[in-house]
Amino acid sequence: MTRLSWFNTVSLTLGFAFLYIPMIILVVYSFNESKLVTVWAGFSTKWYGELVRNEAFLDAAWVTVKVAVFSSTIATILGTMAALVLVRAGRFLGRTLFSGMIYAPLVMPEVITGLSLLLLFIGIGLDRGILTIVLAHTTFSMCYVSVVVSSRLVSFDRSLEEAALDLGASQAEAFRLVTLPIIAPAVISGWLLAFTLSLDDLVIASFTAGPSATTLPIKIFSAVRLGVSPEINALSTIMIAIVTVGVITASLVTKRAMVRQQQDEQAAIRAG
Amino acid sequence: MRRFVLIAIPYAWLLALFLVPFVIVFKISLSDIALAIPPYTPTLRDGFAEFWAGLDFENFVWLTQDDLYWKAYLSSVRIALFSTLLTLLVGYPIAYGMARAPEEWRPTLMMLVILPFWTSFLIRVYAWMGILSNEGLLNQFLLALGVISEPLTILNTNTAVYIGIVYTYLPFMILPIYATLDRMDGSLIEAAEDLGCSRAQAFWLVTIPLSRPGIIAGCFLVFIPVIGEFVIPSLLGGSGTLMIGKVLWEEFFSNRDWPVASAVAVVLLLILVIPIVLFQRNQQKQAEKDT
Numbered sequence: 001m002t003r004l005s006w007f008n009t010v011s012l013t014l015g016f017a018f019l020y021i022p023m024i025i026l027v028v029y030s031f032n033e034s035k036l037v038t039v040w041a042g043f044s045t046k047w048y049g050e051l052v053r054n055e056a057f058l059d060a061a062w063v064t065v066k067v068a069v070f071s072s073t074i075a076t077i078l079g080t081m082a083a084l085v086l087v088r089a090g091r092f093l094g095r096t097l098f099s100g101m102i103y104a105p106l107v108m109p110e111v112i113t114g115l116s117l118l119l120l121f122i123g124i125g126l127d128r129g130i131l132t133i134v135l136a137h138t139t140f141s142m143c144y145v146s147v148v149v150s151s152r153l154v155s156f157d158r159s160l161e162e163a164a165l166d167l168g169a170s171q172a173e174a175f176r177l178v179t180l181p182i183i184a185p186a187v188i189s190g191w192l193l194a195f196t197l198s199l200d201d202l203v204i205a206s207f208t209a210g211p212s213a214t215t216l217p218i219k220i221f222s223a224v225r226l227g228v229s230p231e232i233n234a235l236s237t238i239m240i241a242i243v244t245v246g247v248i249t250a251s252l253v254t255k256r257a258m259v260r261q262q263q264d265e266q267a268a269i270r271a272g
Numbered sequence: 273m274r275r276f277v278l279i280a281i282p283y284a285w286l287l288a289l290f291l292v293p294f295v296i297v298f299k300i301s302l303s304d305i306a307l308a309i310p311p312y313t314p315t316l317r318d319g320f321a322e323f324w325a326g327l328d329f330e331n332f333v334w335l336t337q338d339d340l341y342w343k344a345y346l347s348s349v350r351i352a353l354f355s356t357l358l359t360l361l362v363g364y365p366i367a368y369g370m371a372r373a374p375e376e377w378r379p380t381l382m383m384l385v386i387l388p389f390w391t392s393f394l395i396r397v398y399a400w401m402g403i404l405s406n407e408g409l410l411n412q413f414l415l416a417l418g419v420i421s422e423p424l425t426i427l428n429t430n431t432a433v434y435i436g437i438v439y440t441y442l443p444f445m446i447l448p449i450y451a452t453l454d455r456m457d458g459s460l461i462e463a464a465e466d467l468g469c470s471r472a473q474a475f476w477l478v479t480i481p482l483s484r485p486g487i488i489a490g491c492f493l494v495f496i497p498v499i500g501e502f503v504i505p506s507l508l509g510g511s512g513t514l515m516i517g518k519v520l521w522e523e524f525f526s527n528r529d530w531p532v533a534s535a536v537a538v539v540l541l542l543i544l545v546i547p548i549v550l551f552q553r554n555q556q557k558q559a560e561k562d563t
Contacts, residue, residue, distance in 0.1 A: 007365075008368065011365035012366060012381070015366035016384060018442075019384070019439075020384075022400055022439065023395075023396070023399055025399065025403060025409060026398070026402070036407075038408055038409060038412070078281065078282050081281060082282040085278055085279050085283075089275060089278065094283070097291075101290050103552070104548075107496045107544070109499065109540060110500065111520045111521060111537070112297075115520065115524060115534070115537055116294050116296065116297045116537070117293050119297055120289070120292060122310050123296055123310075135289060139285070139286070146282075196390055199392070200394070202393075203502055203503070203521075207524075217392070217394050220394055220395075221394060221503075224398050224507060225506075225507070228398070228401050228402045228405070233402075236392070236395040236398065236399070239392055239395060240391050243387070243391045244391075247383065248383075
């Protein structure tokens with residue numbers, strides 16, 4: 001079956017139209033001259049200018065990026081450790097609880113996670129601000145990282161590590177020189193996932209952010225509640241552009257890495 | 273020693289920032305609202321005996337007495353069920369089309385499904401506000417075509433909520449179904465057709481049953497998070513859209529009633545335990561089958 005039947009062509013076309021037309025409209029109307037988002041009044045980039053001059057948005061964007069960088073980095077370290085525990089540590093006391101705590105946040109409603117963390121922070125008297133958002137984001141995104149990394153670890157051939165140990169590497173060296181490079185793509189995609197989850201999050205950040213630290217989604221949400229505005233369209237367009245470039249670059253890089261790995265393997269087979 | 277440290281660090285983190293907060297939520301759900309900081313009583317500062325005596329199930333009784341809460345739970349479950357079904361109906365043909373597409377297209381199609389998932393959820397919901405409003409693009413379009421003579425009210429109704437849910441959760445439905453369809457052996461369909469099945473029969477009797485694990489996984493991935501959804505009902509829904517995530521939010525931020533908000537959270541969690549356990553069992557069964 002190499003040709004698409006008309007049914008499949010229609011369903012794919014309609015499906016992707018449904019997925020993409022709303023975003024295309026959003027982007028197109030960010031270049032609208034008029035303040036009324038739904039009336040086209042000619043091409044203009046003035047809303048981007050307004051956006052750049054809006055300090056509240058810039059401050060929020062800076063807070064959001066800081067939170068995302070810190071939380072995704074800590075989450076990647078903790079999540080990779082958790083993945084190693086899940087896949088390799090074997091039995092230990094409280095293992096069921098541990099794996100439960102890894103998987104539960106993936107399906108937990110955000111309102112509950114947010115509420116419970118806020119009550120914790122208030123209970124221990126921690127002032128709400130950047131630190132509390134970082135702690136909250138790290139907690140839920142480390143679970144995503146550990147799921148991504150453990151799916152790679154499961155298919156990992158441990159004899160490679162054993163070979164390194166036989167050849168005189170210490171355990172730490174074997175991990176750093178053999179295991180880490182092999183699971184690196186999964187660790188990197190885990191980091192990217194944690195980073196976008198953090199950038200994206202509105203609900204948990206709303207609960208855990210204090211008056212001193214507002215993130216971009218909180219800012220967007222309170223602006224959007226009052227209705228559509230061309231400035232938000234401009235901001236959305238910038239965010240969509242960043243994500244699109246990021247995802248396409250990432251997929252090209254992994255594709256190239258895979259091709260190179262295949263070439264290396266074939267070369268090794270020929271040489272062997 | 274190294275193994276101990278490896279286990280202890282993430283374990284301690286999750287205990288402190290995942291499990292302990294739940295215990296606190298449960299505790300506060302048994303407390304009473306108070307004009308104090310923090311706004312509930314009793315706290316452990318009152319001494320243990322008084323603390324213990326001050327806990328009761330009053331808030332849970334309150335949840336059963338006020339219509340708002342159980343109506344919100346019911347309507348959340350109903351909206352989640354119906355929108356899961358809609359997402360399945362929209363998502364299945366797309367997943368099917370992808371699995372039947374020429375092999376060299378598939379990675380690109382996959383990326384096209386995943387790309388919206390990486391863009392901000394909030395932005396994707398916002399995109400529909402401009403389309404669905406009374407003077408929005410959909411109404412302009414339909415008026416221009418002459419299909420309707422007066423603008424339809426879609427924004428701030430449940431219809432808009434359904435559209436928003438289907439739109440934002442579609443990738444969660446497509447990807448697991450596509451994964452099962454992609455692995456399916458095409459010769460099975462040929463065999464069914466050789467044995468006298470029509471195309472439609474082969475689809476119902478072979479393709480659908482074989483893609484069942486993907487359908488189940490996709491449905492759970494949509495159903496579970498939608499029940500607690502907050503952003504979609506508050507931006508696209510109207511005053512008539514009752515969803516428990518929104519009720520919890522308002523109870524906490526507008527009414528500042530922390531004990532009742534906590535009780536709402538505890539009950540929501542109890543409702544979610546059933547689908548979560550079913551989902552985990554389904555995933556485990558699949559994993560066992562695969563190995």
